[in-house]
Amino acid sequence: MGEQITRKELATRLAEAIKDRATLPLLQLLCDSQVEGVGEVADIWTGPFSSLRDDILGFSGGEGEAGARAVGIWEEEPTTGEFVRSRRHIDLWRFCANVDRIRKKGNRKRVAFLGESVARGFFFSPQYGPAQVLEKQLAAVGPSVEVVDLAQSNCGPWWLVEMTRAAAALQPDAIVVFAGNNWRAGSLSRASTDAFVQDGGLLAEDGGLSALMARQQRRAAEIAEHTVRELAKAAHDMGVPLILVLPEINVADWLSCPIGTLDVPLMSELDTVAWVDVFSEAREAADAGDFREAEDRVQEAINLDGGTCSASLELLAHVQLKQGKTREASAALRRSRDIVDETRVLPGIFSVVAEVIRKVGREVGALVVDLPHVYHQHFGNSVPGRGQFLDYCHLNAEGIRVAMAGTAQAVVQALFHSTADLQRLVEAGPSPSPEQEGWAHLLAGIHNAHWGQGTEICSFHFKRAASCYPPIGEISIPLVYDAFRHGVPPLLLSCFGELVKNQIASTYLMGYGLIGRGLIREHDLLKSIVAAFPSLGNISSDPDFVLGEIDELDLLDAHWLPLMDGNRWYRRAFKAAYELESAFPFFSARSQKLELSIVSRVPGARQSGDIIVKLNGAQVGRVSVQDQWCDQRIVLDSSRVKQGLNSLRLIWPNVPRADLRPSLKVRFETGQQLDTRTHFGHLHELRISAAT
Template sequence: MSTHDLNPLYTRRLSELLSDENGTLALALLQKLGTPDTAGPPAPADPAEPSRPADPSGPSGPDTVGVWRRSGQEYVRDPALRDQWRYWADLDRLPLTPGRGRTVVLGESAARGYFYDPAFSFASVLGDLLAQGTGPADVDVLDLARTNANFGDLERVLAQAAGLRPDALVVYAGNNWNNIDLTPHQGQRLAEALRSGGYPAAGRLFQEFVVERSGRFLDLLAATAAGCGAAVTLVVPEFNLADWADERSLVCPVLPGDAGPRWLRLRARTADALRAGRDREALDLARELTGLDGGTSPVSARLLARAAAACGDQALREQALVTAKDAAVGLFTVHSPRILAVVQDEMRRKAREHGFRLVDLPRLFRDAAGGALPGRRFHLDYCHLSFEGVS
């Protein structure tokens, strides 16, 4: 047997060996052994010292921040990274004025002001508010939000931003946090959950993995901020619950036994009852439908939301729309970015734990709309904000 023929066999065997808990620990140890020990984590800030003791453009500053590379006493866009410029703020140079305060904005496309960028962004609104006297006026706002940013992107730019000695870090992210890299052990656990409990069990487990990964990033944010003496403001994203329609490909995953045909018949009966104005019957049928798929279908959850609204139950309508939004996450199907309800809760919990200032968009939007669910007034699509939403 040739080496080429043996490669799949060896790869499968290695995957099996590394798929359990001991394998995960072995991978972590190998990664640690292969990582050079550099200067280590930044030392905690001395409260007796100013928050920004060194000029970031001096010898201790980072060589690269996002797509900007240090050139003398300033950071300019690196031509070698031109293919990435479109993901970042349209700035030739980062504003780093000696003697002024420094606030760094980190985030994803919603923080970039997607659809309005570069004319208007979350960071530009923040800068205008500071200039109008709602905060310190002598502050540079550094827009380091990146479209399509994942956890790795955020952690990388967070480390770079710490080298700029910011006074404040503002993090508006979370819509992309369900894109996680699974370990072999997690993949094995998901396969076992799917085998024993179907898609409902696998989806719940996957969301647990997302929450754990989110918590680790927020812990890193707290440690990094403490190391550079920066205050943290955490912005909890919100989804367009009222007006966004899910992708047509998102219907219902495979159900065991005869549950699939039963689900299809129930869906038709529920829709017929809604069209005929038999609202209470539709509500009962929709409850049965969502019970059949275990909360894995945005279609059944949205039918439940419609029936609840028709019956005047706004609390149930909101609960059903949140279920519809979260249903696709963990089913390994293509869907638009979204913030999970459990991740929103984790962000609130970590803010309390670490003393972050919290900007809770779900609650702010409801307060501004008199309790109404967030919709097109504050959103342009699923998660990107309108002018009023950003403002």
């Protein structure tokens, strides 16, 4: 009994000693003996395919025969030696080729084709993709070659290496790897003991975020080198050539910073105020057509943020394009895509990773298909965009055909020591059917809207979908509009059930497309559809979102619902405003007096300021805001409220605010998810109701 009391007393004292937020993480780190290393980073078994580790390495066969070989989701059938798609992994089928059985190698040369979602043919999968195109192109210029499609969406470098090693069981004559978009370092919140002190210190320093991003880029480069060398070793062990296809990204028609938001890094008090001032001046100059002045002002913003802000780089590119500075604009856009932002993670190859693939690929004797060079050679433009891409990195049909034509040239060289004309290979590449291409553009329109890409590019895809296959415009797009305009989750609606009867739509919508719902969350999507098909705007609004049909509307409903999406949202009890102006649409059954209830703050504000409230473009009031939560109400006069769609905007004050970087360092040291971006305001409540 006495020993238990002693242990309890010691435990209590220990708890008192380490309860300080800065002490506990240090103890955790001291207990962690793992040191960061390239191999360990690249070999982390996480993600959707982690459950396959034992299967692919042949350690266990699960329900099948113990020790049976596997190539991803395909397991060897003992009686035939063929590899059959396992129902044990049916939840992973949607990431892979829709192939039930990989037969034993015949008389034809065989190419194992591996890669990520771009190689999978995202938006076209499973009906059309790069592997099918490559096989047809090769058949047009020489002996028939079998292409085994092993590409998988959501494939990281660790899994790619293991899949390449496992592909030896298929007896390939060449390995083609189309990858690099997912080759990046882990999040800062998972930093190892070795990197802890340096990373934490940089978070609180002037220019530290820029240095930290450079460190993350170097880590990604190290992972890329390790991956290329491991791929080369696997190919060498098989005695076959390795062909690396270097991806390209959408530079011209993709915004890293979503429309209406800013990704301003946390800075000192004076720098934050100065950044907002010069950036606002740059936008005003650009709107007035004074592009030279706008360029000068936005360069000042970039000097302040250290080139770590997509918004300033993209504004720079915009005004440079207006002055005919195409090369400079392209460089600025690529810098924007190279920014490491843990609040917004999406695929896309970093410039440093691309250079590693080029350099190390040559060193290990691989053939490198340089898609940026191939596209420039074929299309003649230096800024790739919607002519090749459907989103940030996934290819349209023409992009696939040209990419695989360049790949086919390398395969012909490797297998037959011959050459082939690029244009002839492009022409030999099959196109998707009009229906398949139409669905790809329709899904791309949804995806672009969900990533905040603006009405113009989204409506472009919706119009293109209908022009490719008119029944999509007549039937499918109205179904999409209906599925995403309600308060009820799309999965529960019959219109959504009709959509997913299409195999391409089912693959995307059931796996990637349901990240939000309802008028408020989906307003940009619905607006883009109406821009392409105005008649849909005449459909009556869902009563769940119409004031007059309901007594009160929670304008933060869009924030609470999609918190499951870890890529862009954090689990918070408030909405963080990354923008200088926050916009909220709502419907009213008629012109009526309304009351707005708002609970808000500006984090770190050193003095109070006023949020300017605008309704349908006109200022209708002000509410005071400070560092602490303020609960206020204002009345919106009926003369300002329209029947139908209304737009409420909150303009946040540019008040002096405390330097919040030390608190960011504490979050890092306690292992929390990091948000290195400036919050211009917080909203805990934003409700609108009929005034009494």
